[in-house]
Amino acid sequence: MSAADGTAREARRFRLPAINPVWFILAALIAAIAIENANFLAPIGYMNFLKRAAPLAILAAGQVYVIVSGGFDLSVGSLITLTVVGSSMLTNNDPAATYWVIPLMLAMGAVVGLVNGLVVSVLRVPSLIATLGMMITLNGLAFLWSGGAPRGYLPETFRFFGRVNLLDVPLVNILPVALLVMIGVGTLLTLLMHRTAYGKLLHAVGDNPRAAFLAGVPVARVRVTAFVISSLSAVVAGILLGGFAGVSTDVGAGYELQAITAAVIGGAQLLGGRGTVPAAMAGALTLNAIFTLLNFLGLPKPVRDVVQGLILIAAVALATLRRRRAGR
């Protein structure tokens, strides 16, 4: 066969769906919610929805870094808990403490991410085991720190980020601070993933670590950075959750799986190489929209778990099927 034939054939095969299906799903779900409950279309309705979804969206934006790098980060839920519990212990009702506690929490998150990343890339422990181990450890630390029963409240200065709505904002009337944080973090992580060399190297490492190593990519550094980003996103999510959910030792429970589910709904490929930050965040909104819808339909909370489990399996099964159709 001639080279021209090959080019034509290759060009045909390249024409894959350009728009990520998660956006259509999200749009459909939001339409469904709006039909079910017209109040949703008022600023207070959708702004509250976005506010509630913000922690998960931020978490998913961080988690997708680790997934693209070829791993999982299951420690984020317990890191959220530790952030909330730790902040309440440290601030101890002192509004002024917020200004040093938040940087300290972020530093703690960076250390957790660093340890996760080093255990995975230097000690070569599968990330699943490494971060599950971290999860047990951090949960234990949260209990240890609070003596089993966290006391105290977070000061208003701390709860500002998760709870406060800015009022009298032009166009939308109210604007939750959490949404601003979500947009800020989302923009930052989108740019890092899709507009820098780091993002490209991260995809390469997740796709084929051996090839990346042989092309001179500092594989360990790239991987560790992904875990640090994931952990930092968990701390930010924890700060928001501490704002509107209050202090308890199970505030972060289950978030790790939700974050992974969100990334997978957004089309991130497990075991690495493919995934985008905006789609992962859309996946988080989708998951929250599903939960909201279930709520409107009057289904009990545990059904959430069942639905989330089904979605997780279905999303991965569909992705596998689509890849096989595409011949890869």
Added chain:
Amino acid sequence: MTVADAAAPARPPRRLARRFERYAPALILLLAAASYLGVVFGTGQTQYLTADNLIAILNRSIALGITAVGQTFVILVGSIDLSVANLISVAAVLASFIMKGEASMIVPAVIAVLGVGALVGLVNGLVITKLSVNPLIATLGMALLLQGALSANFNNFAGSVPDAWKLFAYGEIMGLPVGLVFLAVLALLAWFLLRRTRLGSDMYAVGGNRDAARFAGIKTDNVIIASHVLCSLAAATAGLYLAARLGSGAPWIGRDGVYDLESIAVVVIGGTVLAGGRGGVLGTMAGVMIFSLIDSVFNVAGVDAFAKQVLRGVIIVAAVALYAARSKRFAA
């Protein structure tokens, strides 16, 4: 030929590494025993050095041991099961809910629980093989399903088990706890299955080299499904045991025991490689003993319960690292 393949001069070190891996569980077990002795003598609490106490130490790990025997099968075929903890909860709750303290309901309850276990394993296996879903995700999804189904119906201790069933945890056979004898028998059966039967041989083949197994005419999907059914049956049995031990099932007992991670860790410490194809149930039993000993060291040393949890997390990761760090593959 790739850069990584083994040329002739590289063979002796590799063989040495294999030897190390074969005896590593025994070495770690010795180390754990030594540190136990060290703590006992160091704190002067020599009353802990009796045969009864040794049995008591092991007796605390029955549920973990039963679960780990099952986990050994799935890891050997190169899969994994993260749904065991929630299945244990489901099994325990279901058992005590059906029994409701009536000895006459023991048989129906056991049948129902094992039936649910087999079904869960079957679904896990089918999703993994027929839908090609990554086993981590398939079983995580199953874990969520089970948790949702459970908490939709129960939020506290449900029912109770009759005294006859409590014998499973508290009875004795020839001076040994029934649970311990049961675990020993179960381990022996698993050993026999892996070493002496076609199915066992096929499991090693599927985990070692799936293509080679397929070329040899082995129905690899069926082998993977079978291993998942065995694993879930074991987890359901662990739930039955815990119901006997606690007198009643509660929806959190599986989670609280961290049986998913701990069973995987115990299997890996016992020398079964996560990629599959190498290892066995005797190593897993060594792994269970290592964990029990470490636990006892903490108890004797009087470590705080939460600090113990922290240390366990660290030790699990460190133990896996001991095996993983030497493999040249890139971990994910």
Added chain:
Amino acid sequence: MSVFAMEGITKAFPGVKALSDVSFACAAGEVHALVGENGAGKSTLMKILSGVYQPDAGRVVLGGETVRFRHPVDAIAAGVSVIHQEFSLLPDRTVAQNIFLGREPSRRGIVDERAMERDTARILKSFTGEHGISPQSLVGDLSIAAQQMVEIAKAVSVDAKVLVFDEPTAALDEAECEILFAIVEDLARKGIAIVYITHRMREVTRLADRVTVLKDGEIAARFDDVPEPQAIVAAMVGRDIGEFYPPPAEPEEIGGPLLVVEDGGNARLKNIALTLRAGEIVGLAGVQGAGRTALAAALFGAEPFTQGRVSLAGARVDIASPRAAIAAGIVMLPGDRKAEGLVLMQSVRDNAMLAARAAGRMLSGIARTPFGTQREIDALLKAVDVRAGSFDQEIATLSGGNQQKAILARWLALKPRVLLFVEPTRGVDVNAKAGIYRAMRELARGGSAILMVSSDLPEVLGVADRVLVMQAGRIVSERPRGTSEADIMHDATGEAHRVAA
């Protein structure tokens, strides 16, 4: 009377026509050699015979009847067994367990281990004599040669009527080869039809009754009596040999020493002394496992030297990692393109920019690297003639040759001083091959030093200005351009090493 006959077999893969109208047959007790260059279609033909692939056209006749194998198991059941290049053995299982994999003697699901081991011992003894392979040994503990015995025993033990040997001597030393030859002859005497795939003329002369030469998926020649090796080689290479390979370096083009290794060694290499000069292409030959790729990996820092000295343009360098090598101007095109080169889910352009980006700052934009902008790297992709609808398309959609050229562009972007090419034309079609050879020669002309590792001997002889031959982790000889395949094979497997040692 043929045991099996393949008639008019045609098979295409995306981007490559692997076989067109190939017929091939083998009689009982006959050793039929199947030769051809890499990518000529030998393995594809045998994969069709053994049920791994189904032909697009043509048929397979076995024992007088047309058969359609949907699965290797069907072929094995019908008596067709293949001894693969890559062993399909389980290293953690015993010899007996491997030989009886999937068909263990058993009663009610319980394996009769004693019977299995007894039969294994009998099978091993029947054709290997006493070679000390115990049925209970773990396969992973055996030498490569012994593993191959097990592989053969596995194939024979199913009452094979047809046995295919796919380059069986690749990893064997001279003495082990002799044992293998004896086994092959013995099996033929027992009436088994044997297809013997090899690169080595010596083996064809020694064993074959008939020879078929494949070239570019077609039958180039068939000899019912084994001719002189030259006739076979001529048929393999074709007539355009002069056009195919670029001219060698003129003496004045070869400059001073660029990369010098003294007494280099690691777990797989010993006493490596090597000088690569600017403007020169050095070929590295040797049998599989001789340490050729290990040497390239050591020079590139992927599996570094643990002893010895390496200097580049007179200055000592410590190459502890690929990053260090790249910083020093040494690059490697890996041999296993898919496993070690390509990032399949990324675009052609991202693949070409990977090394340049890795050498830059992590937070720099995606269009800029220390070694040129995106536009410059696009130009480079065009210069090496990567044919793609768009450089944005995923590299997985390109043919092997175009993928290899994109990887070449990845390294050319760095303007390296030393290039290590490992199996540069594996799985690449003929046209692209010539393009890669030309690119190598142009790089050499531009003052780079080039080391080419290839198991394709005609290619080494055609491209290299001189050839180094390795054996058991050492460089055992150096041959000038124009040396013969036989000389190199002699050095690679023969007595030269023993003299040197």
